[in-house]
Amino acid sequence: MAVHTPVTDGHDDHGHGAAHATSTGLSNNKMAMWLFLGSECLLFGGLISTYMLYRGRHPADLGPDQIYDIPFTSVSSFILLMSSLTMVLAVSAASMKDDRRTNLWLTITALLGATFVGGQVYEFTSFYREGLGFTSSLFSSSFYTLTGFHGVHVTVGIIMLMALVGINKRGRIPGQKAEVVELVGLYWHFVDVVWIIIFTLVYLIPS
Amino acid sequence: MAIIERPSTPAVVGAGAGAPAVVTPSQAYGVLRRPVAATGWRSWVFTVDHKKLGIMYGVVSLFFFLVGGFEALLIRLQLAGPEGTVLSAGLYNEMFTMHATTMVFLFVMPMAAAFANYLVPLQIGARDVAFPRINAFGFWCFLAGAIFINTSWFLGGAADGGWFMYQPNANALFSPSHGIDFWGLGLQITGIASLTGAVNLIVTILNMRAPGMSLMKMPIFTWMILVIQFLLLFAMPVITVALFLLMFQREFGATFFDVSAGADPLLWQHLFWIFGHPEVYIIVLPGFGIVSEVLPVFARKPLFGYRFVVFSGAAIGFVGWGVWAHHMFASGLGPVSVAVFSVATMLIAIPTGVKIVNWTMTLWGGKIWFSTAMLFAIGLIVEFTIGGLSGVTHAVAPSDTQQTDTYYIVAHFHYTIFGGAVLGLFAGFYYWWPKIFGKRLSESLGKWNFWLMIIGMNLTFGPMHIIGLQGQPRRMMNWTEARAGEGFFNLGFWNRVASVGSLILAVGVAFFIVNIWVTHRPSSKTPKSELDPWDARSLEWITQNPPKEHNFDSIPTVHALDEFFHRKYEVDHDTGEVTKVASAEEILAAEEAKADHHIHLPSPSYWPIILAFSLPVMGYGVIFNRFLIVAGALGVLLAMFGWALEPSVADDSDYDPPAEGGSNKELATIG
Numbered sequence: 001m002a003v004h005t006p007v008t009d010g011h012d013d014h015g016h017g018a019a020h021a022t023s024t025g026l027s028n029n030k031m032a033m034w035l036f037l038g039s040e041c042l043l044f045g046g047l048i049s050t051y052m053l054y055r056g057r058h059p060a061d062l063g064p065d066q067i068y069d070i071p072f073t074s075v076s077s078f079i080l081l082m083s084s085l086t087m088v089l090a091v092s093a094a095s096m097k098d099d100r101r102t103n104l105w106l107t108i109t110a111l112l113g114a115t116f117v118g119g120q121v122y123e124f125t126s127f128y129r130e131g132l133g134f135t136s137s138l139f140s141s142s143f144y145t146l147t148g149f150h151g152v153h154v155t156v157g158i159i160m161l162m163a164l165v166g167i168n169k170r171g172r173i174p175g176q177k178a179e180v181v182e183l184v185g186l187y188w189h190f191v192d193v194v195w196i197i198i199f200t201l202v203y204l205i206p207s
Numbered sequence: 208m209a210i211i212e213r214p215s216t217p218a219v220v221g222a223g224a225g226a227p228a229v230v231t232p233s234q235a236y237g238v239l240r241r242p243v244a245a246t247g248w249r250s251w252v253f254t255v256d257h258k259k260l261g262i263m264y265g266v267v268s269l270f271f272f273l274v275g276g277f278e279a280l281l282i283r284l285q286l287a288g289p290e291g292t293v294l295s296a297g298l299y300n301e302m303f304t305m306h307a308t309t310m311v312f313l314f315v316m317p318m319a320a321a322f323a324n325y326l327v328p329l330q331i332g333a334r335d336v337a338f339p340r341i342n343a344f345g346f347w348c349f350l351a352g353a354i355f356i357n358t359s360w361f362l363g364g365a366a367d368g369g370w371f372m373y374q375p376n377a378n379a380l381f382s383p384s385h386g387i388d389f390w391g392l393g394l395q396i397t398g399i400a401s402l403t404g405a406v407n408l409i410v411t412i413l414n415m416r417a418p419g420m421s422l423m424k425m426p427i428f429t430w431m432i433l434v435i436q437f438l439l440l441f442a443m444p445v446i447t448v449a450l451f452l453l454m455f456q457r458e459f460g461a462t463f464f465d466v467s468a469g470a471d472p473l474l475w476q477h478l479f480w481i482f483g484h485p486e487v488y489i490i491v492l493p494g495f496g497i498v499s500e501v502l503p504v505f506a507r508k509p510l511f512g513y514r515f516v517v518f519s520g521a522a523i524g525f526v527g528w529g530v531w532a533h534h535m536f537a538s539g540l541g542p543v544s545v546a547v548f549s550v551a552t553m554l555i556a557i558p559t560g561v562k563i564v565n566w567t568m569t570l571w572g573g574k575i576w577f578s579t580a581m582l583f584a585i586g587l588i589v590e591f592t593i594g595g596l597s598g599v600t601h602a603v604a605p606s607d608t609q610q611t612d613t614y615y616i617v618a619h620f621h622y623t624i625f626g627g628a629v630l631g632l633f634a635g636f637y638y639w640w641p642k643i644f645g646k647r648l649s650e651s652l653g654k655w656n657f658w659l660m661i662i663g664m665n666l667t668f669g670p671m672h673i674i675g676l677q678g679q680p681r682r683m684m685n686w687t688e689a690r691a692g693e694g695f696f697n698l699g700f701w702n703r704v705a706s707v708g709s710l711i712l713a714v715g716v717a718f719f720i721v722n723i724w725v726t727h728r729p730s731s732k733t734p735k736s737e738l739d740p741w742d743a744r745s746l747e748w749i750t751q752n753p754p755k756e757h758n759f760d761s762i763p764t765v766h767a768l769d770e771f772f773h774r775k776y777e778v779d780h781d782t783g784e785v786t787k788v789a790s791a792e793e794i795l796a797a798e799e800a801k802a803d804h805h806i807h808l809p810s811p812s813y814w815p816i817i818l819a820f821s822l823p824v825m826g827y828g829v830i831f832n833r834f835l836i837v838a839g840a841l842g843v844l845l846a847m848f849g850w851a852l853e854p855s856v857a858d859d860s861d862y863d864p865p866a867e868g869g870s871n872k873e874l875a876t877i878g
Contacts, residue, residue, distance in 0.1 A: 022416035028337040031414060035406045039440045046448030046478060050463070057469050134461065138470055141461040145452070163848065172852060 033183050037190045040153075044194050047149055048201060051142040055202075058139035067127055068203055076119030077199050080154070083112035084192045087185045094181035102181060103165050109188065110161040113154050120151045143202065150198055153191045160184050241853075242811045253811040255339035256756065260346045261325030262643065267350055268317040274357075275309035276716060278302050280709055283667070287706035289688040289699060299684040300367035301386065305357075307370035308390065311490065312397055313353045315628050319493035320349070320404055322635055323432045325643060327408060329747035330426040332417025332765065334757050337410040338403075339809035340850065345400040345407070347819030352396030355823040359389035366390035369682060371483065371534075372453070374464030374475040379457050385830050388457055391450045392826040398443045398450075399822070405439040408432060417746070419765035423517075426745040426768075427510060430517050431496030434524040438485040438492075441528075446482035449475060458829055473538060480531035488527045490624055491591075492520060494631020495562060498584040501634045502566055504743050505581035506573025509769060512565045519558035519565075526555045536604045537611040545604045552602035556595065563592055578741070579653030583634035586661050590626025594619055597672065612682075615675025621668040633660070633719070641736035644727070645752045652722040659715030666708025670701035739791030744772040749795055760802035812853060818846035 024031065055064060090105035124144070132140045164184055167173055173180050242253035251259055282302055285291035294302060324342065328335055336342050359365045366386035368377035377387050412433045416425065452475075455461040462468035464475050503510045510516060532540060532548040540548075566588050575581065597619040601607040610616055633656075641647045677696050679686060691698040726733045736752055747754075748771050749763055767773045777788045821842030828835030 022418060022420050023414045026414070028410050028414055031410045032338065032406045035409055035440060036402075039402060039406075039444050041444075042441050043444035043447060046445050050448070050452065050474060050478075053471060053474060054463075134455075134459065138462060138468060141455065141463060145455060145461075149451075163851070167852065 027179060029179060029183055030186070033186050037186065040190065040194075044146075044149070044197075047142075047146045048198065051146045051202065054138035054142040056139070058137040062130075062132055062136065063139060064143075064202075065206070067130060067132055069123070069126075070203055072119070073123065073199065073203055076116050076123075077195060079112050079119070080116040080192055080195055083109045083116070084189055086112060087188045091178070091182050091185045094178040097178070099168065102177075103168055106161050106165045106168075106181070110158045110165070113158045113161070113188075117151055117154050117158065120147065120154075124148075146198065146202065150191070150195060153194070157184070157188050157191055160187065242813060244811075250811070252816060253343075253813055255335070255343045255809050255811055255815070257324050257328050257336050257339065257342055258643075258754065258756075258758075260342055261321050261323075264317050264321035264324060264346055264349070267353065268314050268321060271309050271313035271353060272318070273716075273720075275306050275314055276713060278306035278309065280713055282306060283706040283709040285684065286686065286702050288703070289686060289691065291685045294684065296684045297364070297367065300369075300682070301360075301365040303682055304366045304369055304386075304390075305360075308356065308366065308394075310624075311370060311486070312394060313349075313356070315490045315493075315624070315632070316397075316401065317349050317353075318632050319432075319435070319490075319628075320345070320400075322428075322493060322497065322632070322639070323404075323408055323435075326639065326747055327411060327429050327432055328415075329642075329750060329754060329758055330429045330745055331412060331415060331420060332746050332759060332762050333411065333415040334759065334762075334806065335809055336407050337415060338407045340812050340815050341403050341407050343812070344815035344819055345404040347816045348400035348403070348822065349397050351819045351823045352393045352398075352400065355396060355826050356389055356393030359386050359393075362389070371479055372475075373479075374453075374472040375466055375470075377453065378465065388454070388830050389826075391453045391457075392829060393823075395447065395450050396819075396822045396826065398447055401439045402443045405436040405443070408436045409440065412436075417762050417765050420746075420770075423514065424765055424768045424770070426747075427499040427513065427516055428496035428745075431492045431499070431520050434520050435489050435492045438489050438524055438527065442482045442485040442489065445478055449478035449482065452478075454829065473535070476535050476538060477531070480534045481528075483534065484531040485524075485527045487623075488523055491627040491631075492523070494587060494591075494628040494634075495520065497631045497635040497638070498566065498587050499562075500745065501580050501584040501638050502569045503769075504638070504741050505576045505578055505584070506570050507576070507742070508569055508573040509744075509772075510565070511568035511571075512561075513768060515561055516565050519561040522558040523555060526551065526558070530555055533602060533604075533607070536607045549602055549604045553599065556599055556602070559595055563588060563595070578637070579648070579650055579657055580634045580637035580741075582654070582657045583630050583637065586657065587627060587630040587634065590622055590630060590661075590664065594622025594624075594626050598623065610675065612680055613675040614671040614679045614681060617681055618668050618671035618675055621664070621671070625664050625668065630660075633657075636719070638741065639747075640726075641740050641752055642747060642750075643753055645735055646726050646731075646733050647736045647740055648722045648726050649733070652718055652725060656715055656718040656722060659711055659718060661715075663708050663710075663712025663715050667705050667712055668708075670705045670708075674698050674701045674705075737791075738795060739771075739775075742775075744769040746770050748791065749774075749798060751795070757806045757808055760799040762803075763798055812850070814846045814850040814853060818843060818850065821846060 026034075058064075086105050086109040090102055090109060093101035093105055127140075134141060134144050161184060164173075164181065168177070242249050244250045244253075251263065254260065281294060282299070285293040285299060285302075324336070324346075327333075357365075362385060364384040364386045366372070366382075366389065367384070368382055368387055368390075372387060372390065375381070412425075412429060422430075452461070452463045456463050456465070462470055464470050464472045466472060499510055499516055529551045530548055532544055533552045536545055536548075566584075570585070597615070601610060601616070601619065637648055637653055673696060677692055677698060679698055679702075686698055686702065688699060725731065738752060739748055746763060746765065750758055763770070771791075771794070774794050775787060775789055775791065776785050778785050821839045823839075824842060825836050825839030828837070828839055
C-alpha cells in the first residue's frame with residue numbers, strides 16, 4: 001500500500017494544521033489506514049461467513065475434527081500474537097527515534113510473522129497429504145480460501161516490515177518516521193486480531 | 208526500464224532558449240525522474256491534479272455511456288418486433304449483461320467520481336485531494352479494468368450471466384466462454400479504483416476543509432459524496448469476496464456455488480446484494496447531491512432544510528445496508544426474513560421522500576430560472592419519484608413475487624437510475640460546464656437535449672410497466688405475436704413504443720455531444736463564460752473559470768453555508784430583503800490579492816499508471832497463461848516500491864533548471 005507517502009496538501013504551510021476544527025486531528029495517512037482496515041473487516045467478514053456456512057459440508061472422514069492439529073496451530077497462533085508485542089516495541093523505539101532498536105524489533109516481528117506463515121505452509125502441506133485438497137469439499141475450499149487470504153495478508157505485512165527496515169537503514173523514509181512505523185504496525189495488529197477471530201471460529205469451536 | 212531517466216552526466220538542454228540550463232543527476236529517491244511536464248500528453252498521463260483526473264474520468268465514462276447506450280439500442284432493436292433476429296440468443300445475453308455492467312460500473316460510478324474528484328477539493332477549499340497519486344492510480348485502475356472487461360468481446364465473447372451473475376447459472380458449465388472471467392477480474396480492478404477513491408475522498412473531506420467550514424457548513428454535494436464513499440468503503444470488499452469465490456470456482460475448480468456438490472447458491476445472492484443494494488445508493492446519491500446544488504441556485508433560494516437533506520442522505524446510507532434481501536424475495540428466504548426486509552425497504556422510502564419534499568419546498572416561492580441544468584434537476588424530481596413509487600410496490604413482498612423478473616422491475620430501476628442518477632449527472636454537466644471548461648454549453652441545444660431525453664426515457668421505460676405487469680419476462684431474447692395479448696395491453700404495441708422511445712432518447716443524448724462540439728469546436732463563437740454565470744452559492748465559484756492549477760490563491764475562510772452567496776449578498780433579517788454588496792469578480796480579486804507565497808503542489812508520477820496497468824496483465828494471466836500472473840505481479844511489486852520510495856513532491860533537481868525556492872520552479876521539458 002502507498003501509505004508511506006507524506007502528503008502536502010497546501011494547508012499545513014499556513015498555520016491551520018491538525019488542531020483546526022475543520023480537520024479531525026488525525027493525520028491523513030493514519031486515517032487512510034484506519035479506513036482501509038475498516039474495509040478489510042468486511043472482506044474477512046465475507047470470507048468467514050462463507051467458511052461458517054460450509055464448515056460442515058465434507059465427507060465424514062475428512063472434516064475439521066480429523067484434520068486440525070490444534071496444539072500445533074495454537075503454538076503458531078501464539079507466535080503470531082507475540083509478534084504484535086514486538087511490533088509495539090518497534091513503534092515505541094521509533095517514537096524515541098532509536099533507529100537501531102526500531103530495525104531490530106521490526107526484523108524480529110517479521111521473523112515471527114514468517115514463522116507463522118511457515119507453520120501455515122507446513123499445515124497446508126500436511127493437510128494436503130492427508131487428502132484435503134483445495135477442491136476436495138466445500139469445507140476444504142472455504143477453509144483454504146479463508147486461511148489463505150489471511151496468510152497472504154501476513155506475507156504482505158512481512159514484506160512491508162522488511163521493506164521498512166531496508167528503507168530505514170538507508171535513511172530514506174520520507175516524512176515522520178515514527179508514524180510510518182506506526183502505520184505498518186496498525187496493519188500488523190489488524191492481521192493479528194483477525195487471526196484471533198479465525199482461530200477461535202475455525203479451530204476452537206467444534207463443528 | 209527507465210522510461211525517462213535523468214542523464215547521469217550533466218547535459219545541455221533547451222537549445223535556442225537563451226542560456227542553456229544544466230541538468231544534474233537526480234536527487235530523488237525513485238528509479239525514474241519525475242515527469243514534471245506542464246503541457247502535452249505527458250501532463251495528462253502522469254498528472255496527479257484532481258481536476259485533470261476529474262476530466263479524464265468524465266471523458267472515459269462518457270465514452271462508456273455511449274457504448275452502453277449502443278448496447279441498449281441493440282436490445283431494443285431486437286425487441287421492436289416479434290421474433291427479433293437482430294441478435295442471436297447468446298449475443299443477446301451478452302448484450303444485456305454488458306449494457307448493465309457498462310452503465311453501472313463504467314458510466315455512472317466513474318462519472319460520479321469525475322464530479323467528486325473535480326469538485327470536492329474546490330467545494331471544501333483545498334488545493335488537491337489527500338493522496339494525489341492514489342487518486343491518479345484510481346483513475347488508471349478504472350480505465351485498465353474497463354478496457355480489460357471490454358476486450359472480452361474480441362477474446363471469445365463477453366459475460367452473459369446478467370450483471371448480478373447469479374449462480375449456478377454463471378458456472379463454467381452454463382457459460383463456457385471466458386466472458387464471466389473477464390467480468391469478474393475486470394470488476395476486481397475497477398473495485399480497487401473505488402476503494403482507493405473512497406479512502407482518499409473521505410480523508411480529504413474530513414481533514415482538509417477550509418478554515419471555518421464545519422461539517423454543517425459543507426456544501427451538500429460534498430456531503431452526499433462523503434456518504435457514498437463510506438458506502439463504497441464497506442460495499443466493495445463484499446463484492447471482492449464474491450468475485451474471488453467466483454474466480455476460484457471458474458478457474459481453480461472450487462465448488463462454492465455448485466449445487467451438485469452440496470453448495471448453496473444463495474450465498475452468491477447474499478454476497479452480491481449486500482454489495483449490490485448499497486451500490487444502488489452509490490449510483491443515485493451523486494445525482495441527489497448535484498440537484499441539491501442546482502435547485503437552490505436556479506430557484507434563488509437556500510436549500511430548504513439543509514440539515515434534513517444531509518441527515519436523510521446519511522440515513523439512506525445506513526438503512527441501505529439492511530434491505531439487500533428485497534432482491535431475493537422470490538428465492539424462498541422464509542416469511543420472517545421476507546417480512547423484515549419488506550418493512551426495512553418501506554422504511555428507506557422515508558428519507559428518500561424527505562429529500563423529494565425538501566427539493567420541492569426549495570422550488571416553492573422561488574424565482575425560478577428554467578435553465579437546462581434546472582430542467583434536468585426538476586426532471587430528476589419527477590422521474591425519480593415515479594421510480595420511487597414503483598419501488599414501494601416491490602417492497603410489498605406479495606406484489607413483488609408477481610413482478611420478479613418481469614419488465615416491471617426493468618421499468619422501476621430505469622426510472623430510478625436513469626431518472627435519478629443520469630438526469631442528475633446531466634444537470635451537473637450543464638451547471639458546472641463553465642466552471643470546468645470556461646464556456647457555457649448552448650442553452651437552446653440544451654433544451655433539445657433535455658426534452659428529447661425526457662420524452663425518450665418516458666416512452667422507453669414507461670411502457671415497460673405495462674408489459675411487465677402483463678408478464679413479459681426480463682432477459683428473454685424475443686416475444687411472440689401469438690402470446691402478445693390484445694387491445695390496450697398488446698405487448699407488441701408497447702414494445703414498439705419502447706423501441707421508438709429508445710431512439711428518441713439516443714437522439715437526445717446525441718444533442719449533448721453536438722452541444723459539446725458546437726461550444727468547443729475551433730471556429731466556435733461561444734464567448735468565454737462570465738466568472739459567475741449562474742449567480743451560484745458555493746465555494747467552488749470563488750475560483751477562476753477554469754480554476755488555476757492550485758485552485759485557490761489563498762484558502763478562503765468560511766463563515767456560512769453558501770459562503771459565496773453570503774459574500775455577494777447582504778440579507779436584512781427583518782425585512783428579508785437581499786441586496787447585492789459585491790460582485791464575483793471583486794470577491795475573487797480580494798482573495799487573489801492576499802495570495803499565498805509558497806504553494807506546494809504534489810508532483811506528477813509514473814507509478815500510478817504503471818501499477819494500474821500491471822493489474823490487467825495479471826488478469827489475462829489468470830485466464831490465459833499463468834506466467835503472465837508472475838509478470839504482472841512483478842510489475843505491481845516494482846511499482847509499489849518505486850512509489851513508496853518516491854517523495855510526493857518532486858525534488859528540485861527534477862526541474863530544469865534546478866529551482867532555488869518553491870515559488871519560481873520552472874517546469875522541465877522532458878528528454
